[in-house]
Amino acid sequence: MPIYNAPLADMKFILNDVFKAEQFWQSNEKLAHVDAATAEAILEEMAKFAQNVTHPLNRTGDEEGARYENGEVFTPAGFKDAFRQYAEGGWIGLGADEEWGGQGMPKMLTVLSDEMLFATNPSFMLYPLLSVGAGMALSSYASQEQKETYLPKIYSGEWSGTMCLTEPHAGTDLGIIKTKAERNEDGTYNITGTKIFITGGDNDLAENIIHLVLAKTPDAPAGSRGISLFIVPKYLVNEDGSLGDRNHVGPGSIEHKMGIKASATCVMNFDGAKGYLVGKENEGLAAMFVMMNYERLSMGIQGLGASEFAYQNAAQYATDRLQGRSAAGVQSPNKPADSILVHGDVRRMLLNVRANNEASRAFAVYVGQQLDITKFSTDAAAVKKANDRVALLTPIAKAYLTDTAFQATLDAQMVFGGHGYIREWGMEQCIRDLRIAQIYEGTNGVQSQDLIGRKTIKCGGAFIAEYITEIRDFANDLDTDLNFIKDATLDAATEIEAITQFIIEQAAENVEFPNSAAVDYLHAVGLLSFSYMFAKIAAAAKDKSGDFYQNKLALAQYFVERILPDIDARIAKIKAGSDLIMGFSEDYFTNQA
Secondary structure, three states: OOOOOOOHHHHHHHHHHHOOHHHHHHOOOOOOOOOHHHHHHHHHHHHHHHHHHHOHHHHHHHHHOOEEEOOEEEOOOOHHHHHHHHHHOOOOOOOOOHHHOOOOOOHHHHHHHHHHHHHHOHHHHHHHHHHHHHHHHHHHHOOHHHHHHHHHHHHHOOEEEEEEOOEOOEOOOHHHOOOEEEEOOOOOEEEEEEEEEEEOOOOOOOOEEEEEEEEEOOOOOOHHHHOEEEEEEOEEEOOOOOEEEEOOEEEEEEOOOOOOOOOOEEEEEEEEEEEEEEOOOOOHHHHHHHHHHHHHHHHHHHHHHHHHHHHHHHHHHHHHOEOOOOOOOOOOOOOOOOEHHHOHHHHHHHHHHHHHHHHHHHHHHHHHHHHHHHHHOOOHHHHHHHHHHHHHHHHHHHHHHHHHHHHHHHHHHHHOHHHHHOHHHOHHHHHHHHHHHHOOOOOHHHHHHHHHHHHHHOOOOHHHHHHHHHHHHHHHOOOHHHHHHHHHHHHHHHHHHHHHHHHHHHHHHOOOHHHHHHHHHHHHHHHHHHHHHHHHHHHHHOOOOOHHHHHHHHHHHHHHHHOOOHHHHHHHHHHOOOHHHHHOOHHHHOOOO
16 A cells, blocks of 8 residues: 655745744745644645545545546436535635635745645646636636635535636647637627547536636637636526526547546537636737636645655655665664665665655745735735746746656666556556646646747847846855855756757747757756755755755755756757757658668
């Protein structure tokens, strides 16, 4: 049976020591209701829920899966009761505005509570996650009446939410969607079309489902400029807030997937369903991006959760598994063999995973802090700076954290040897469930193109330059006893600065260059970001006594010596250019002769 123990000590260290969260919260009147004790109590309660409620349902949910019967979708046994407990505990609205029944907690805190759910049951987590995302889009763009109608019910868990973007022919290129929205005399719209890959598109967890649907009116401009956003409830809502007739929307089927099998991924058919415009016509994509950007950070946290789960199980297995003897001599003379922890390669894999987890957790909290500034700060300059930072780091949070997490889970599986391939140990499900995080909410290749194109080349490197300045300022202030991470971080910053300028220059001469360099550039910036996080971790740990803190410093040094050097390989690949990649003819890829 797989194990999971919430890494509360590490979480509290990141919040309290690395980011001094209480000081940050108390300096803002909108967050002054949050202190370290409150945050720790919330994390401890979520740890209990994750360990005792969602974790036991993970394997059974995978085995049973969501099922489609007679036009309705049903979740696996135990999910409905778990969702009820989750909703009654106020978890759906943990970070939502108090005006709508939320608790107004900062993103710095909710990324950590989300990690625990993703670690223990990613399929379950996706249901409330989409509700929270829908609530954020409505909170930003809906009318006051719409907010009053939908938000309290969504955050209470009585209703759930979805995001309906993708169509069979239109994934990344949303400008070519075909779903139609025809205006009625009463101001409502009839929505007709088919959406695919809709997470939680139908389920038995909530009494109503609020679909946020992208569609085009008959006279809409071509491309993404003609997209509008509509609320399409599963059941129409009467003026008094009660549920009315069934709307003309429903699932046509559910997908049979590699992983996250307990999450219902639906084909949704809209047959003249009644919809309500959110905001203005032709301005729907901006509202949906509020939801999409939230989900993209969440996918990074999904990666972190899976990697933490994988590490704990692999480390426990390595401790218990007796196989061979240490090259330095017998370590356990009273046993038939030493544990596999005596082998350097096993330690290499475990340390790779552990380093990924610690840096990823710090990075997620850092991005969460930037989001908190954009939401709660009254300093216009600080808000602009934080918005720019979020724009730069969102694709990294999504793509780099899931790419490194997937490799980490593979390393953890390898620690098990043949047992890692066997279902009962939980590793093969962990890998299957995680793989989708690199694909949905914009594939990691698309995220890389966003980073190198819109977030770097388009602004002449301004976003990354500001980020590098912050990193340099922090590193330069480190004490000399941290020169190992100080020098490494400063060198990495210089390398990223130089390769960014190279990319901007090459892009001006060759329009195909950025696409070929995008993934390597994202990983290079990701490595710099992790070095920055380890610099923060080392600074927080250096003056504290005890193995817990000394191990933070040792892991930071491991990162510098064994992981950060990959930045040179990424830069070499970028410099190789695009000519060879684009030089192959299209026939080459299908011609087997």
